Amino acid sequence: MQKEIIIAGFGGQGVLFGGQVLAYAAMDTGKDVTWIPSYGPEMRGGTANCTVVIADHEIGSPLVKNPPLAIALNLPSFDKYEETLAPGGTLIVNQSMVDRPAKRSDIHAIFVPCNEIAEEIGDKKLMNMVAMGALLSALPEVTLKDVEKALEGHLPARHKHLLPKNYEALKRGFESAQKEWDKVPA
Amino acid sequence: MPKELWKGNEAIAEAAVRAGLEAYFGYPITPQTEILEYLSRRLPELGRAFVQAESELGAINMVYGAACAGVRVMSSSSSPGVSLMMEGLSYIAGTEIPAVLVNVMRGGPGLGNIAPAQADYNQAVRGGGHGDYPRIVLAPASVQEAIDLMALSFDLAEKYRMITMMILDGSVGQMMEPAEMPAMQEVHRKNFEWATNGAMNRERRILSSIYLNPLDEEQTNLRLLRRWQEVQNNEVRYKEYFLDDAEIIVIGFGTAGRVALSAVREARALGIKVGLFRPITVSPFPFEALSQLTGQARAFLVTEMNMGQMLDDVLLAVRGRVPVEFYGRPGGVVPFHDEILDEIQRIHTAPIASPLGTTVHTNPRESWLTRMTQRA
Numbered sequence: 001m002q003k004e005i006i007i008a009g010f011g012g013q014g015v016l017f018g019g020q021v022l023a024y025a026a027m028d029t030g031k032d033v034t035w036i037p038s039y040g041p042e043m044r045g046g047t048a049n050c051t052v053v054i055a056d057h058e059i060g061s062p063l064v065k066n067p068p069l070a071i072a073l074n075l076p077s078f079d080k081y082e083e084t085l086a087p088g089g090t091l092i093v094n095q096s097m098v099d100r101p102a103k104r105s106d107i108h109a110i111f112v113p114c115n116e117i118a119e120e121i122g123d124k125k126l127m128n129m130v131a132m133g134a135l136l137s138a139l140p141e142v143t144l145k146d147v148e149k150a151l152e153g154h155l156p157a158r159h160k161h162l163l164p165k166n167y168e169a170l171k172r173g174f175e176s177a178q179k180e181w182d183k184v185p186a
Numbered sequence: 187m188p189k190e191l192w193k194g195n196e197a198i199a200e201a202a203v204r205a206g207l208e209a210y211f212g213y214p215i216t217p218q219t220e221i222l223e224y225l226s227r228r229l230p231e232l233g234r235a236f237v238q239a240e241s242e243l244g245a246i247n248m249v250y251g252a253a254c255a256g257v258r259v260m261s262s263s264s265s266p267g268v269s270l271m272m273e274g275l276s277y278i279a280g281t282e283i284p285a286v287l288v289n290v291m292r293g294g295p296g297l298g299n300i301a302p303a304q305a306d307y308n309q310a311v312r313g314g315g316h317g318d319y320p321r322i323v324l325a326p327a328s329v330q331e332a333i334d335l336m337a338l339s340f341d342l343a344e345k346y347r348m349i350t351m352m353i354l355d356g357s358v359g360q361m362m363e364p365a366e367m368p369a370m371q372e373v374h375r376k377n378f379e380w381a382t383n384g385a386m387n388r389e390r391r392i393l394s395s396i397y398l399n400p401l402d403e404e405q406t407n408l409r410l411l412r413r414w415q416e417v418q419n420n421e422v423r424y425k426e427y428f429l430d431d432a433e434i435i436v437i438g439f440g441t442a443g444r445v446a447l448s449a450v451r452e453a454r455a456l457g458i459k460v461g462l463f464r465p466i467t468v469s470p471f472p473f474e475a476l477s478q479l480t481g482q483a484r485a486f487l488v489t490e491m492n493m494g495q496m497l498d499d500v501l502l503a504v505r506g507r508v509p510v511e512f513y514g515r516p517g518g519v520v521p522f523h524d525e526i527l528d529e530i531q532r533i534h535t536a537p538i539a540s541p542l543g544t545t546v547h548t549n550p551r552e553s554w555l556t557r558m559t560q561r562a
Contacts, residue, residue, distance in 0.1 A: 023191055
């Protein structure tokens, strides 16, 4: 088993942390994992992305050209990764930040209004966790429970009071994506 | 100890601390700054020495001084910064003292960029500084390997009174992977018979790289070479993947090596008998192991994130017995595994009579350049 995931968005949207949470969840369940950021000037604003590879063997390349899974938190990321996604792959799109439908018909584009859901929960910064929850609907190798445990285990103590809202964000994202999957013809 | 998710640069820093690093001197530069940043907090906390020098020149000469005193010392930098350190490295080599330097390589030449590259192979392996001196060069491909090689770097440097360099590209430095840290070693300053650590109740010692009499300098050079023979005999390290029945053998170090592993796995799934040979010590280079593989290989494919530097060492090992092909991405570009898979398939489907559609004596670097030019 090997799965590659690219998470992309504006700097400040929690792209890198979202990927780290996923990496922790994979590690804690005994899988091999790599997390690699784009570490260029985009760290200081602009677009950012990270690639997470999860496998049950020694991971070779930490980067991937045509990922089977990706999250696009903004329009530039949607434009970029809709093009490179592997055929049959799943793209989680933050509907709150894009103004167009998918162009490709050979991929699954799952639209989730991450910003609105996060604001409903009461903290717009939870948007990345909503998207992570949505991603898990297409990544059976990592469960919601695994990610919850990873957050609990690795979130700094000063942020522990935020855990319930993070769990809610994950769950709401997962459910929202699930509704989109239900619309996909069998 | 349980596995933790470590970023390459921070893992290197902590591994050095646990190996008994007593002093660090450096200057910030992307993509290695996290090593310096981490140690700026960690070393003072332990009562050990951390100095951010005024420049890389200052840093390497502080390393020189601390090394003379027999202290476990290191510096780290990235390509342009390492170039600045070359004079100091040559002096350290000429003085026959141990020192460790980590180079988290980036795209060049010149200021280049901050993306991952392997273009400092020749600088590291062939010497870089002036004069005739050998040095040990280790090339980790993962965070765990970087941790393991960090402790080894100090041991080798002290055992052979030699510079040990660890070269990794920016992606290993910036990547996070699950890894296990070794236990904490106490700082244990060894009582080296050469260290200038205070001449109370003993004869005075002098450490220097000056030998004004050429015959003395010649003897010093020969002594370095004899010591290097020991290193060559004892310290070669590499890792093999799927080599048992491999007819095509891919050779790559560091990140290029691990990207090739993905390509090799996929080619195996297509039924191609291909394996991977990944040098861990690029100096001493595994000449003998590669030479033996010429008996089973139909072709070698060297992949690097440069224009073919280790390629020359592979050609030396192979000595024309088997065709060698090259695929590189220079300038800070990390190849995707698909590109290496394409190369494996190209070699695999080439006519048997002329395995690569070329003659054995074609320059692999030139034929690669032709393919790159056609592709553009």
